[in-house]
Amino acid sequence: MTSTILTNLAILVLAAFVGFQVISKVPNTLHTPLMSGTNAIHGIVLLGGLVAIGHAEGFLSRLLLVIAIAFGTINVVGGFLVTDRMLSMFKKKPEPVADGEDEP
C-alpha cells in the first residue's frame, strides 16, 4: 500500500512540474482558448466515473456515477469543441460565408 501511494505521489509531483513548465509565456489573445483547452483536459474525470462504476453496487451509487459520467462527457466533448470554435476565430482569413456556427 505504501509503495502504491508513493508511486502515485511521485507521478503527481512530476505532473505538477510538467504543468508548470508547459505554460511558460502565453500571449494575451490565447488566454481564453488555453483556459478552455485545459478545462477540456480535466474532463479526464470521465475515466474516474468509468472505473468506479465497474465496482459500484446499489441504485444510488450507480445513479451518482451515471451522472458523473454524463458530466465528465459534457466536460470533455463540450470543452474540446468550444476550444476548437474559439481557435477557428484566429484564422487570418475568415471564411467569406459564415458556416452556421456564428451568431444569428
Added chain:
Amino acid sequence: MTAATAFFQDADFITAAYVVAFSMFITGLAKLTSPTTAVQGNKIAAVGMLIAVLATLLDPALDGADFALIAGGLIIGTIVGVPAARNVKMTAMPQMVALFNGVGGGAVALIAWAEFRELGGDLSADLAVGIPLVFAAIIGSISFWGSNIAFGKLQGLISGSPVKIPAGLFVNIALLAAAIGAGVAILLGSESEGLFILILVAAAILGNLSVLPIGGADMPVVISTLNAFTGLSAAAAGIALNNYALIVAGMIVGASGTILTDQMAKAMNRSIGSVLLGGFGGEAPAVEGGAGETGGTVRSTSAADVAILLAYARQVVVVPGYGMAVAQAQHAVREMAKALEKKGIEVKYAIHPVAGRMPGHMNVLLAEADVPYDQLKEMDDINPEFGRTDVSLVIGANDVTNPDARLKADSPIYGMPILNVDESKQVIVLKRSMASGFAGIENPLFFNEKTQMLFGDAKSSVAEITSELGGL
C-alpha cells in the same frame, strides 16, 4: 476470453495507452500556447483523450459493469455537450467554459461520494484513499457551485456586480472548517453518510458565497482559478482510484491552470488575491443619469447631431466594445464607415486587447463585417493618434476607455492599459443607459466636457447616424 482480448485487457497495455495519451496532452498544451499551432494542439489533446477513454473501457475493472449505464452516461453527456458547444454565441463563450468546468468539478464530487458508499463509509482503513477522497469531495463541490455562479453572473442570471455578504470572510472560513471537520471525523472512523453529505453541502455553500462577491469583470480570473481547482480535484480522485490518467492529466491542469490564472490576472492588472477576496467595484455606486461623483453632468445628443459632427471631421476612430458585439451592430458600423469614407473621412478602429471580453474577439466580428484588416489598430498603434482625431465614436465600450486607469491612483482599475479616447477633440459614446460598466465602476469619460452621449440600442443608433449622413 481469447488471447487478443486478454492482451488488450492487460493492465500494462492500458497503462501504455495512458502514457500515449499523456504525451498527447502535453504536446497539445504546449502547442496551445502559440497562435499558429493552437488549433492543432487542441486536436492532439482531444485525440489523446479519446485514446484514454477507449483504453479505460477495456479495463478489466469494468468487467462487472453494466455497459448500458456507461453508454447511457456517455450518450447523455454527448447529447447535452455537443449542441451546447456548437450553438453557444461567441459573446457567451466565457460562461460556457465556466459551465463545462463546473460539470467537471461536479463529476469529481459525485465520484467521491459514490466511492465513499462503495467503501461502506470506512475511509479510516486506508488513509491513502480516504484523504484524497475527502479532498476531491470538497474541491469538486466548490468548483461545481462556484462555476455555476460564475456562469449565472456572466449570463446575466445573477447580478454581475459584487454582492456583499455580511461577514463574508468569517462565514467562508466557518464553512471550510465545517467541511474539513466533517472530513476529519470520517477519516477518524465515522462511517456516517450524513457527514459526507455535510462535506459536499458546506463546500457547495462555500463555492456559492466565495464567487458571489466578485464582480463580473474579474470572472475570467475566477473561472481560471476554478479550472485549476477542478484539475486538482481530478488528480486527488485519481490517487483514490489509483488511476494514473486522472493523476497526471488532473495535476497538469491544476499546475498549468494556476500559472495561467496568474498571467491572466497580471494582464488585467489584478492580483489573484484581490480578485478572490472580492469587492471589486463595490465602492462606486452606479450612476443613474445626471450628475455623477465627479460632479460633472452628462450631455446627451441625437443621431442627427452626431452625423453633422462626423461629416465635418477629418479622422474618426471607432472604439468597439462588448456592447457592439451584443447589439450585433458591426455590420451597421461598417455601413456608417463606408458613408464616411465616401466623404473622404478617414475611419480607423481602435481594438483594445480585451475588447469584447474575449481576446481576439473583436477582430473577428469586424472581419466578418468586411472591415478592411488594415483599419483595425491595436491599442499601442492607435493611442498616439487620438490627439489628432476629430471624433472618437465609442460603441458599447466602457471600462477600456476609463481615464481613471491612467489618472486616478486609487481607482480599482488604475494601471490597466486603456485606449486614450479622452485625448481626441470630441467623443461620442453610444450606450444603452448610464449603468456602469462590467467592472461596476464609474467612467469619468462620460462626464468629460468633450463627451456627448447617444443613448439607445447601438445597432439602431448607428443605422440612424448613417441615414442622417446620407442627407448631408
